[in-house]
Amino acid sequence: MTEAGGEADPPFSHRLRVYWEDTDAGGVVFYANYLKFFERARTEWLRALGVGQQRLRDDTGVIFIVTDTALRYLAPARLDDELDITVRPAEAGRASLTLQQQAWRHNGGAAATLLCEGTIRIGCVAAGSFRPVRFPTQISRALSR
Amino acid sequence: MTEAGGEADPPFSHRLRVYWEDTDAGGVVFYANYLKFFERARTEWLRALGVGQQRLRDDTGVIFIVTDTALRYLAPARLDDELDITVRPAEAGRASLTLQQQAWRHNGGAAATLLCEGTIRIGCVAAGSFRPVRFPTQISRALSR
Amino acid sequence: MTEAGGEADPPFSHRLRVYWEDTDAGGVVFYANYLKFFERARTEWLRALGVGQQRLRDDTGVIFIVTDTALRYLAPARLDDELDITVRPAEAGRASLTLQQQAWRHNGGAAATLLCEGTIRIGCVAAGSFRPVRFPTQISRALSR
Amino acid sequence: MTEAGGEADPPFSHRLRVYWEDTDAGGVVFYANYLKFFERARTEWLRALGVGQQRLRDDTGVIFIVTDTALRYLAPARLDDELDITVRPAEAGRASLTLQQQAWRHNGGAAATLLCEGTIRIGCVAAGSFRPVRFPTQISRALSR
Numbered sequence: 001m002t003e004a005g006g007e008a009d010p011p012f013s014h015r016l017r018v019y020w021e022d023t024d025a026g027g028v029v030f031y032a033n034y035l036k037f038f039e040r041a042r043t044e045w046l047r048a049l050g051v052g053q054q055r056l057r058d059d060t061g062v063i064f065i066v067t068d069t070a071l072r073y074l075a076p077a078r079l080d081d082e083l084d085i086t087v088r089p090a091e092a093g094r095a096s097l098t099l100q101q102q103a104w105r106h107n108g109g110a111a112a113t114l115l116c117e118g119t120i121r122i123g124c125v126a127a128g129s130f131r132p133v134r135f136p137t138q139i140s141r142a143l144s145r
Numbered sequence: 146m147t148e149a150g151g152e153a154d155p156p157f158s159h160r161l162r163v164y165w166e167d168t169d170a171g172g173v174v175f176y177a178n179y180l181k182f183f184e185r186a187r188t189e190w191l192r193a194l195g196v197g198q199q200r201l202r203d204d205t206g207v208i209f210i211v212t213d214t215a216l217r218y219l220a221p222a223r224l225d226d227e228l229d230i231t232v233r234p235a236e237a238g239r240a241s242l243t244l245q246q247q248a249w250r251h252n253g254g255a256a257a258t259l260l261c262e263g264t265i266r267i268g269c270v271a272a273g274s275f276r277p278v279r280f281p282t283q284i285s286r287a288l289s290r
Numbered sequence: 291m292t293e294a295g296g297e298a299d300p301p302f303s304h305r306l307r308v309y310w311e312d313t314d315a316g317g318v319v320f321y322a323n324y325l326k327f328f329e330r331a332r333t334e335w336l337r338a339l340g341v342g343q344q345r346l347r348d349d350t351g352v353i354f355i356v357t358d359t360a361l362r363y364l365a366p367a368r369l370d371d372e373l374d375i376t377v378r379p380a381e382a383g384r385a386s387l388t389l390q391q392q393a394w395r396h397n398g399g400a401a402a403t404l405l406c407e408g409t410i411r412i413g414c415v416a417a418g419s420f421r422p423v424r425f426p427t428q429i430s431r432a433l434s435r
Numbered sequence: 436m437t438e439a440g441g442e443a444d445p446p447f448s449h450r451l452r453v454y455w456e457d458t459d460a461g462g463v464v465f466y467a468n469y470l471k472f473f474e475r476a477r478t479e480w481l482r483a484l485g486v487g488q489q490r491l492r493d494d495t496g497v498i499f500i501v502t503d504t505a506l507r508y509l510a511p512a513r514l515d516d517e518l519d520i521t522v523r524p525a526e527a528g529r530a531s532l533t534l535q536q537q538a539w540r541h542n543g544g545a546a547a548t549l550l551c552e553g554t555i556r557i558g559c560v561a562a563g564s565f566r567p568v569r570f571p572t573q574i575s576r577a578l579s580r
Contacts (some may be wrong), residue, residue: 019333020343021175021326025224027167030469031501032166036311039467043309053310054370065465070505076565079170080333080344080469127461130511145366164478165470165488171417176356177391181456184322188454188515191308198455199515211321215360221420225489227476275366311465315514322456325519369460 012048014041018081020122021097028076034116035069038101041085042120049142060136067096071145072103073117075105083115092143095132125134157193157235158248159186160251171203173221180214183246186230196285208272209210211263216239216263218249227251228260239290240277241268302338304331305396308371318366325359328391331375332410339432350426353417355389357386359378361408365395372396373405383435385422386413443521446484446521447474450541453516460481463511469551470504477559484577492505493528495571498562502531517541518550527578530567531558 016037024030034108043053055064077083084104091098098121104112123134159184169175188198202208222228229249236243243266249257269280280288306327314320333343347353352359367373381388388411394402414425425433451472459465482486492498512518519539527535533556539547559570570578 015531017330017333019326019330020169020171020328021177024165025170025172026165026500027170030166031504032467034472035467036309037471040307040309040312044305050260052370055370057369061462065461065508067508068506071499071503073502078344079347079401080337080342081268118479132462144476162475164471166474171353171355171509173420176359177322177329180322180325181454181495184456185454188452192515197515199513202514208316210316210363212363213319213361216358217355218355222491224492225482234522262545275318310459310461311467313460314455315460315462316455317462320456368462 006040008033011088011102012041012045014044016040016083016085018077018079018083020076021065026076029077029081029115031071031073031091031116032104034071034073034112037083037085037103037122038087038118039066041087041101042099042122045087046139049139049143051139056136056138057127060127061127062124062133065125065130066120067123068121069118071116073116075113075115077084077105077115083111084090085101089143090119092135094134096121097135097143155183156231156247156285157186157190159189159230159232159288161185161230163222163228165224170226171221174226175188176261177220178217179216179248179263180247182228182231183263183265184211185262186232186246186286187244187267190232192196196284196287201281201283206272206279207231207269207278209267210270211265211276212268213266215261216261218261220258220260222250222260223250229257234288237280237285239279240279241266242288243267294362301378301392302331304334304375304377306330306375308369308373309365310369313369316366318368321361321363321406324361324393324408327373327393328354328373328408328410330376331377331391331412332389332412335377339341339429341429341432346426346428347417349387350410351417352414352426354412356410358411359408361406362385362404365403365405367393367395367405372400377395379433380409382425382430384424386411387425388412388435395431440551446523446537447476447480449479449520449522451475451516451518451520453512456513456563458514461511464516466506466508466551468507468537469506469553470532472500472518472520472538472554473553474519476522476536477557479521484574485572486577489569491573492562496562497568497571499557499574500560500565501555502558504553504557506551510550512538512540512550520560521545524578525569527553527575531556531567532570532578533557540567 045141086102088100090100100119103115231247233245235245248261311392312323378390392407393405457468521537523535525535538551
């Protein structure tokens, strides 16, 4: 459940289902929705680190924003598929954090299929003004654990 | 361009295109998205009445919220279809407004096809607290024109 | 976990989280997204009855479509809220099914808050042609259990 | 209206509005939605080249898929903002096409603000099988005009 360590540790993983809302007329998951899936996993990863984003905002006025995304689409997912979305922190600065994420199709007992992978960079800003701020200490502490 | 009058007047109408983002694996527009289409048309109808919602919020702290929706789906729309979304005010209270809306598929020169119709009730609330407030006078004045 | 019986039985319930993707600039869940939440719960309810929609389509060429929705919005949900979405079948015809659904905010130990409720009518159609068909026997059997 | 030429030509541009559906609880456009905005502009760019995607699919069984996206977010957009989304083809292969796209906030008479920019790579596949195919000649011809 921790991602602090080396490549050897298994990354944090969040399981979700594909519903009608996620698909498009190609019969598969609409590519933009992987950004949503990746964010759900980041949110749960933060929650596992003890960070609730609504509480963080209420307490400190700070919100996370996404500043860069780079995704590669390898295979499609369909309705009812179960996906595992992983989160691996790659680089942490004072006011930014880069994460590597992947979406895998869970195939029952068989080997999973990598559907999409990419890099997401997030920053820390004051809600309202969007002025960059340093990561709250609770976050830095959680990440360096 | 005005909806103030009787049933005889043609209703306000907003044209839009169906894009990939709007479709689902059934090959047609995902039904929940008609609520988005209806709202785009209401927003443009308000703008035609001189009401910009972001400016209204900045000036008065008031936002509109949707309190009731009832939609009936009659025929599907597909990628690249051009739709005309209509807005007809049906009933106005002090802090609420009921609108009748329809989505029509534009078929070039031929008669349009009714795809979806319904009733949307909106209310006026203070942003943040969501406490009901009376419609700002600029709105009531615009509606009673 | 069964919805076959009378009002006395607790309805089927599906828990989900509110993520950034679900919210709008009002700071709360965008009202159209309750249709998505309701559908996720219906999908899980069908799955609990042994019906997978992708497999149903692959096996029989049949898909479900939504033909009527009527929703009432009572209170807003915010980022990180945990919601319980309920499903209660109300009326079943040969080619249609009406369900009553509610969204409740889970408040830890305290009483839950009803946020949204409504009625959804679904029909059964042949994928592609959208011609109405009778509910596959596996569905009727599951519903009459 | 053509982007075939050198850097000197102004790129194809598509104007759109920001509606409630596009925003999130940060009070600004949800970052994933720029992928939707970029796609709307690509769709209109293709249409201006004489290519309708639904007709292409009906006629040839071919659909476009997105295989890579890389976006950088520079400034936020808010409700009611008018955006200009540009499309500039950067590199064309036999079965893939790379486009550079930007989102600008239209500021009335004043200089526009660059909000988001990135690179989108699309491929051509057979609908259903998702097997890569060469771009239909009508596309190659349109692009080399």
